[in-house]
Amino acid sequence: MLSFPSSDFASSIREQGSRLRHLALQGGYTPDIAQAVKRLRQNFDQPLRIEEMAQELGMSVSGFHHHFKAVTALSPLQFQKQLRLQEARRLMLGEDLDASSAAYRVGYQDASYFNREYKSLFGIPPMRDVQRLREETLSGAGR
Numbered sequence: 001m002l003s004f005p006s007s008d009f010a011s012s013i014r015e016q017g018s019r020l021r022h023l024a025l026q027g028g029y030t031p032d033i034a035q036a037v038k039r040l041r042q043n044f045d046q047p048l049r050i051e052e053m054a055q056e057l058g059m060s061v062s063g064f065h066h067h068f069k070a071v072t073a074l075s076p077l078q079f080q081k082q083l084r085l086q087e088a089r090r091l092m093l094g095e096d097l098d099a100s101s102a103a104y105r106v107g108y109q110d111a112s113y114f115n116r117e118y119k120s121l122f123g124i125p126p127m128r129d130v131q132r133l134r135e136e137t138l139s140g141a142g143r
Contacts, residue, residue, distance in 0.1 A: 029067040032057045036068060040076065044083040045107035050076055084108065085121050092130045099126040 036053055053076070054064035068076050088102040097105070103114035118126045 029059075030071055032059070033068050033071040036064075036076070037072065037079070040080055041083060044080055044087065045105070047107075048077060048080050081117060082121065085118055088114070088118065088126070089122070089129070092126060093133060102126070 036057060039053070040048075050061055050064065054061045057064060059067065065075060068074075068079070072079055074082065084106040088099075088106045088108075091097045091102040091105055092099065099115060099118070100111040103111050108114040108117075115125055118129070122129050124132065
């Protein structure tokens with residue numbers, strides 16, 4: 001008999017099952033949304049033009065938002081924001097960029113806005129996060 005570690009886990013499984021049933025009933029927009037996701041991943045540093053994407057996929061803007069969120073659990077803008085912030089984090093860690101430089105490289109025009117968004121996603125400001133991650137890596141390597 002299977003035993004789940006927590007009710008949160010079981011709730012998450014039910015939510016994913018519900019999402020999959022919803023997608024099956026929607027009638028096949030998943031490949032279109034996968035195409036949109038691929039495009040967002042390739043062009044995450046460019047301005048997001050929802051109207052263009054929706055039109056290219058033959059959807060209304062509201063339909064595109066609805067189907068995108070059904071597949072990814074995020075709005076297109078939230079998805080792009082997470083891509084940008086993850087890439088900025090990678091740049092700061094891997095290429096030793098400062099927060100402002102990383103922000104501009106991933107498409108942010110305002111470094112202070114980037115800092116607020118970063119803190120909102122990761123819980124602490126960019127450079128403190130990078131410092132913490134480096135310290136964790138060093139302490140993990142010394143074990």
